[in-house]
Amino acid sequence: MRGFLAKHRELLRFAVVGGISFLITTAITYVLKFTVLRANPVTALIIGVLIATIFSYVANREWSFRTRGGRERTHEAALFFLISGVALGLNALPQWISRYVLDLQQPHLTLLGQEVADFVSGMILGTLLGTLFRWWAFKKWVFPTEGARLRAVRSSDDADISDRKAA
Template sequence: MRAFLTRHPRLAALIAQLGKFGSVGAVAYVVQLAATNLLWEAAGMDALPGQVLGTLVSIAVAFVGNRFWTFADRARTGYGRETLLFLAMNGVGLLIQLGCQAFSVYVLGFDDPVSRNIAGNVVGVALGTLFRFFSYRTWVFPERPAAEPGRPTAEEEPPARRP
C-alpha cells in the first residue's frame, strides 16, 4: 500500500486530509451529540430546535479544527470569506440533517429519543458530512493557485517596498 501511495501522491494527500477531516468531525460529532441530547432531555426542547442549537455548537468546533488543521495547507482567502462560506455550507448541511429529522418525526411518526438520534445524528449527519467535505475542499478552503512559470509564488515573492 505504501508503494502505491508513493506513486500516487495526490491520493495520499486526499487520504491524509480525509483522516484529519474525520478526526475533527468526530470531535464535533461528540460535541453535537452531547449538546443535542442535553437540550432535548435536560432543557426539554423539541426535536428540531434542540437539533439546531446542538449543531451550531458543533459547527464552531469544526470551523476551528478544519481551518487550522485539516485545511491548514490550503490558500488563505480571508478570515471573513472563509467564515461566511463555512457557515453557509454548514447551513446546507444542517438543512440536510433537519430534512432527515423532519422526515422521521413528521412523516414516519418516530419521535422517541432513539429515532431522533438515528434520523438526525446518524443518517442526517452522514449525508451532511459528505456534502461538507466536498464543499470545504471546493469552495471554503480552495487549493493554492499554481504558480505561473517564471513568476514567484506568494511564499517566494519578496515583500513590497514602500516609497
C-alpha cells in the same frame, strides 16, 4: 500504510474533526433534549450542530485544511458558515421527516422507539448527509486552493523547530 495516510491526510483529519464535532453535537443535543427542550428535539439538534460547527471551523481551518486557502479570511469564514448552514438543514432533514412525516414519535412508538428513531435519523443519517456535503463544499468553495497557505505553515513549523533547538 504510510503512503495511504499521507495521500489522504486531509480526509483523515477532516474525519477526526468530524468525529469530535459529532461527540459535541450528541452531548449538547441530548442534554438539551432531556432538559429544557423536551418538546423541541429538532431545535435541540440544531443548537448542538451550531455549537459543533464553531469548533469545526477553527479545527478544520487550522488543522484539516491548514495548507489550503485561496480566500480572504472573512470571505472564507462567511462561506464556511453559509455552507455549514446548508449542511445543518441537511442534518436536520432526516429527523424532521422521521418525526413529522413518518410520525415516529410517542404515542405511536414507545419512548425507546422514538429515541432510536431520532438517533438513527438525526445523528446517523443526518450527520452522514451533512458531512458528505461539507467535505465536497469546503474543498470546492471554502478552501479551494491546495498549497495556498503552505509557505505560512512551513515558516511556522520552521520557527517552532528553531525555538525548540534554541531552548
